[in-house]
Amino acid sequence: MYLKSIHLRQFRNYKQQQVDFTAAKTILVGNNAQGKSNLLEAVELLATLRSHRMARDRDLIQDGEVASQINATLQRQTGVTDLTLTLRRNGRRTVALNSENLRRQMDFLGVLNAVQFSSLDLELVRGGPENRRNWLDTLLIQLEPIYAFILQQYNQVLRQRNAFLKQNQDSALSTQDSELALWDAQLATTGTRVIRRRDRALQRLAPIAQAWHASISGSTEILQINYVPSVALEQNHPEQIQQAFLEKIQLRAIAELRQGTTLVGPHRDEVELTINQTPARQYGSQGQQRTLVLALKLAELQLIEEVVGEPPLLLLDDVLAELDPSRQNQLLDAIQDRFQTLITTTHLGSFDSQWLNSSQILFVKAGEISSAPAF
């Protein structure tokens, strides 16, 4: 797929900006805080309706404005599509394809696919489990857009069940209470859908990431990715998972009532990353952790391409300079001209001349983008 152009209105520090992409690789160069990441964030929003910066819609809208719009033209094998996302200060969003508003946001997902790689991704290795859950969820949303709906349903049940537990915290509520039993059943049903899909995605992703990791590290390191769901998962059978879910809720029922919160479910899943059988968080240098993240990102690209049937976009936010020359080259070899790539950087010095010659170079300054440096 190929993103031909994007138009931003009152988005972050862009008042009104049109960008036409004229090459498979676009390098956005500019000083810090000029708007480079903001442009990549806009593309990410079109792909996932999420921002990895966890921004609220009112942070995305330009200061002092009430609404913001991202509009893009995408070329796919099936034809050209026009995507529009409108954000409002009150949090209401509208999505449209070819100028036709969609009733369900889910139908907007899966049109544009993108893999984002920024320095924040190091948190995948170093940070807490919620980073890895978010990463996996964002990938899943692109692999099967219905997952966005499944996850939303689970989160809604979770919120309601938590509210019920909170209301009854320290009360004499029985763990056999019939209303609680209803919430348990809904949590198990919706949670099982989440767990099964996370398991399936990791089953497919893990061998690809492992192969990339072996290739980048020269086969000296073995990466393992283990899904550790909060509920035991022996086989990917819905009845078996649902049963295990309900049994574990029973075991934790007293603690849940005491703490007034749900202690069992995919909101407590973990994805373990180990290198040579040592947790990656404790393993080796920053460089080795970067190799791992790079392997995960390359695996995401490959898996999305396999599932969707077209290469997704790659958004490299200030990460190229952080990789040593051999890893940089490995990344460049892997993407070549197959994946349209948007790259941000503060200086062009870290790119080899072959790259510079084949890339479109855009200059970003104070929320304006031009093809010649503005002095």
Ligand SMILES: Nc1ncnc2c1ncn2[C@@H]1O[C@H](COP(=O)(O)OP(=O)(O)OP(=O)(O)O)[C@@H](O)[C@H]1O
């Ligand atoms: N809602 C908003 N309204 C107006 N300006 C905003 C808004 N959100 C962010 N900005 C501005 O956008 C700029 C940050 O841009 P961005 O995050 O894209 O930086 P960058 O060019 O990628 O630089 P860096 O290399 O530091 O990441 C800051 O000047 C910030 O004040």
